[in-house]
Amino acid sequence: MSVLVSVKKVKDCWFAVALNDLNELVASTISKRGKHDIAVSLASVLRRFDRVERGTDARAGRLIEALYDMYQGKPASIDARLSLDHIAPFHQAVYEKTRSIPIGRVSTYGAIARSLRSRASRAVGHAMAMNPFVLVVPCHRVVRSTLEIGNYGRGPEVKRELLRREGVFFSGRKVSPLSVWTPNPR
Numbered sequence: 001m002s003v004l005v006s007v008k009k010v011k012d013c014w015f016a017v018a019l020n021d022l023n024e025l026v027a028s029t030i031s032k033r034g035k036h037d038i039a040v041s042l043a044s045v046l047r048r049f050d051r052v053e054r055g056t057d058a059r060a061g062r063l064i065e066a067l068y069d070m071y072q073g074k075p076a077s078i079d080a081r082l083s084l085d086h087i088a089p090f091h092q093a094v095y096e097k098t099r100s101i102p103i104g105r106v107s108t109y110g111a112i113a114r115s116l117r118s119r120a121s122r123a124v125g126h127a128m129a130m131n132p133f134v135l136v137v138p139c140h141r142v143v144r145s146t147l148e149i150g151n152y153g154r155g156p157e158v159k160r161e162l163l164r165r166e167g168v169f170f171s172g173r174k175v176s177p178l179s180v181w182t183p184n185p186r
Contacts, residue, residue: 002051006060007038010068014038017063018045024083027132028067030154041153045132048086070135073165075103078136087132090116094127097183101141104167105181108145115183121145129153141166147174 003026007016016038018026027045031037046052056064062079069076084092093116101107109121109128118124128139134154140162144150152159160170169176 001049003049004053006056008064013071015064015067017060019060020083025080026083028136029134030071067135082133091127094124095137098137098139101138101181106141106143106168106175106179107181107183108143110145111182115185143175
């Protein structure tokens with residue numbers, strides 16, 4: 001199976017999407033650090049494919065535009081199925097739950113775990129760290145139970161910037177309790 005990787009710089013940020021032969025989104029990522037950071041970010045996902053093509057088509061272009069809108073804090077929809085065949089069932093459930101967090105709100109690792117009938121908040125954190133669908137699965141909207149923003153693969157300053165652009169309120173260095181959303185149980 002092959003994958004098409006499209007990379008584009010828009011203003012101060014690089015965006016990338018990878019689509020498989022079935023037109024499923026295999027990965028998406030962003031980087032303020034540069035094009036090399038994009039390649040490093042996608043490397044583990046792309047190893048699974050026999051052939052990696054570089055370029056763009058209309059669908060990839062639309063996906064990058066949607067990522068840019070998300071990066072700006074605007075609501076946007078992704079018109080591609082996510083390729084989940086390589087993702088563990090627990091991580092799939094975490095990603096599905098995370099996608100339900102409304103723009104302008106955050107949830108905690110523990111709340112996501114409890115909504116999945118689990119006490120494994122660290123496993124939720126691991127799923128967030130492994131998220132191949134940056135912005136599409138808004139892992140930046142998941143914070144620590146102390147409401148500190150915590151880590152983020154693209155850098156904590158990018159996470160704070162994304163949350164601020166989406167309208168999340170802060171109280172000093174922490175997210176304001178006014179911006180917390182609690183997911184419904186499964």
